[in-house]
Amino acid sequence: xxxxxxxxxxxxxxxxxxxxxxxxxxxxxxxxxxxxxxxxxxxxxxxxxxxxxxxxxxxxxxxxxxxxxxxxxxxxxxxxxxxxxxxxxxxxxxxxxxxxxxxxxxxxxxxxxxxxxxxxxxxxxxxxxxxxxxxxxxxxxxxxxxxxxxxxxxxxxxxxxxxxxxxxxxxxxxxxxxxxxxxxxxxxxxxxxxxxxxxxxxxxxxxxxxxxxxxxxxxxxxxxxxxxxxxxxxxxxxxxxxxxxxxxxxxxxxxxxxxxxxxxxxxxxxxxxxxxxxxxxxxxxxxxxxxxxxxxxxxxxxxxxxxxxxxxxxxxxxxxxxxxxxxxxxxxxxxxxxxxxxxxxxxxxxxxxxxxxxxxxxxxxxxxxxxxxxxxxxxxxxxxxxxxxxxxxxxxxxxxxxxxxxxxxxxxxxxxxxxxxxxxxxxxxxxxxxxxxxxxxxxxxxxxxxxxxxxxx
Numbered sequence: 001x002x003x004x005x006x007x008x009x010x011x012x013x014x015x016x017x018x019x020x021x022x023x024x025x026x027x028x029x030x031x032x033x034x035x036x037x038x039x040x041x042x043x044x045x046x047x048x049x050x051x052x053x054x055x056x057x058x059x060x061x062x063x064x065x066x067x068x069x070x071x072x073x074x075x076x077x078x079x080x081x082x083x084x085x086x087x088x089x090x091x092x093x094x095x096x097x098x099x100x101x102x103x104x105x106x107x108x109x110x111x112x113x114x115x116x117x118x119x120x121x122x123x124x125x126x127x128x129x130x131x132x133x134x135x136x137x138x139x140x141x142x143x144x145x146x147x148x149x150x151x152x153x154x155x156x157x158x159x160x161x162x163x164x165x166x167x168x169x170x171x172x173x174x175x176x177x178x179x180x181x182x183x184x185x186x187x188x189x190x191x192x193x194x195x196x197x198x199x200x201x202x203x204x205x206x207x208x209x210x211x212x213x214x215x216x217x218x219x220x221x222x223x224x225x226x227x228x229x230x231x232x233x234x235x236x237x238x239x240x241x242x243x244x245x246x247x248x249x250x251x252x253x254x255x256x257x258x259x260x261x262x263x264x265x266x267x268x269x270x271x272x273x274x275x276x277x278x279x280x281x282x283x284x285x286x287x288x289x290x291x292x293x294x295x296x297x298x299x300x301x302x303x304x305x306x307x308x309x310x311x312x313x314x315x316x317x318x319x320x321x322x323x324x325x326x327x328x329x330x331x332x333x334x335x336x337x338x339x340x341x342x343x344x345x346x347x348x349x350x351x352x353x354x355x356x357x358x359x360x361x362x363x364x365x366x367x368x369x370x371x372x373x374x375x376x377x378x379x380x381x382x383x384x385x386x387x388x389x390x391x392x393x394x395x396x397x398x399x400x401x402x403x404x405x406x407x408x409x410x411x412x413x414x415x416x417x418x419x420x421x422x423x424x425x426x427x428x429x430x431x432x433x434x435x436x437x438x439x440x441x442x443x444x445x446x447x448x449x450x451x452x453x454x455x456x457x
Contacts, residue, residue: 046077048430056080064088065095065155070132073101073425079110084124086116093148095125097155098133101425105438106140116145122193124148126172128156135425136182146172147193168219169194176200178229181421183442184209195222201229205417205442207236212391214242217381220276228253230261233416233444236453238397239270241388245283246270251291263294266413269397269452272388274305275378293320297410300452302329305376307339308347324351327405327451333358335376363405366396366457398457405451415444
């Protein structure tokens with residue numbers, strides 16, 4: 001039987017306890033019972049952290065939900081694996097509720113992993129942030145197996161976050177503070193039961209991430225779901241097999257005084273999305289509604305149901321939007337028809353390279369296996385019924401030499417954060433080894449003059 005380690009540091013109640021730098025066997029929830037105690041800086045083998053910190057330094061198993069109190073910060077060190085018990089000790093799925101700040105400080109060699117012991121979607125909830133959460137950094141972090149439905153006793157519901165009624169699962173990551181900021185950098189987000197991400201406020205950078213196998217035939221699932229109150233640069237991400245939409249973008253919320261979202265979405269690759277909602281003809285790759293006005297350039301959309309689309313009523317603000325150039329490819333006649341000019345709801349732009357016949361304008365991915373039975377209108381999780389194959393990390397979505405997607409793209413975009421977002425919670429760390437030091441600035445990458453996230457091999 002594996003031992004259950006609750007890795008990390010408890011903020012001590014007495015000065016005598018502060019002489020111990022690490023205690024990796026303390027249940028992290030014990031901290032919550034002492035949130036009004038005296039606090040001090042914490043030192044681990046990696047770094048010294050500021051007062052009011054909680055630090056997880058080793059693999060941790062959560063058997064009940066964990067709350068980061070307001071005014072405090074949870075740091076997860078590189079290589080830590082957080083396992084959420086699929087059969088928790090409480091009467092609801094485990095959640096990580098961040099009322100303060102969160103820094104998951106993975107590296108390429110040592111990613112942070114947060115998943116469940118069951119290894120399947122719907123086994124825990126997600127990371128649900130509070131309205132006063134100021135900073136969240138998810139760097140080289142894997143989030144999987146989430147999306148479970150909360151109950152009225154769940155931390156998120158008790159704190160009136162995300163759900164006001166119990167009517168479905170939570171996203172695996174939700175941020176909602178319009179005055180806060182977050183980053184998702186080089187993350188792997190996959191096999192979650194509902195939306196992968198959901199944003200209802202905040203300034204953020206989402207770059208270099210893979211969003212794979214989002215949602216299910218029953219409850220749906222978007223990869224990136226944005227409402228009003230957001231200022232986001234979204235670039236160089238791979239979105240594969242989001243069952244409802246790769247991007248669902250909306251200015252819902254502006255009627256209550258929340259500012260309209262400002263979005264820059266460029267150099268992303270979106271593949272095999274939108275197979276779930278054929279009957280109501282909603283979405284597929286990019287769904288724009290309720291006055292949203294994104295700037296979208298150099299995105300590569302391949303074998304998704306529909307191209308960029310909006311509802312018949314209450315759609316995008318097209319006068320303020322920039323939706324060219326983007327690249328749309330379909331390998332089937334049905335896919336070509338659903339992306340074609342004149343198709344109901346499709347925002348067709350002559351300036352966007354778009355397949356005019358099955359297989360036309362093939363972007364020539366270096367290595368990608370499409371299901372022989374692929375049917376982007378299948379409405380089924382089952383590959384035998386036409387659903388996309390499960391994501392394979394050995395696939396390579398770089399473009400082969402001679403790919404038509406290597407030319408015709410934009411060469412410039414006005415990014416929101418070209419000088420970066422600064423995260424004070426990382427700035428206030430004193431690193432014990434300069435080789436392990438992580439930058440406290442995160443920058444929006446420049447645009448590249450090719451379509452998609454990867455360019456030539």
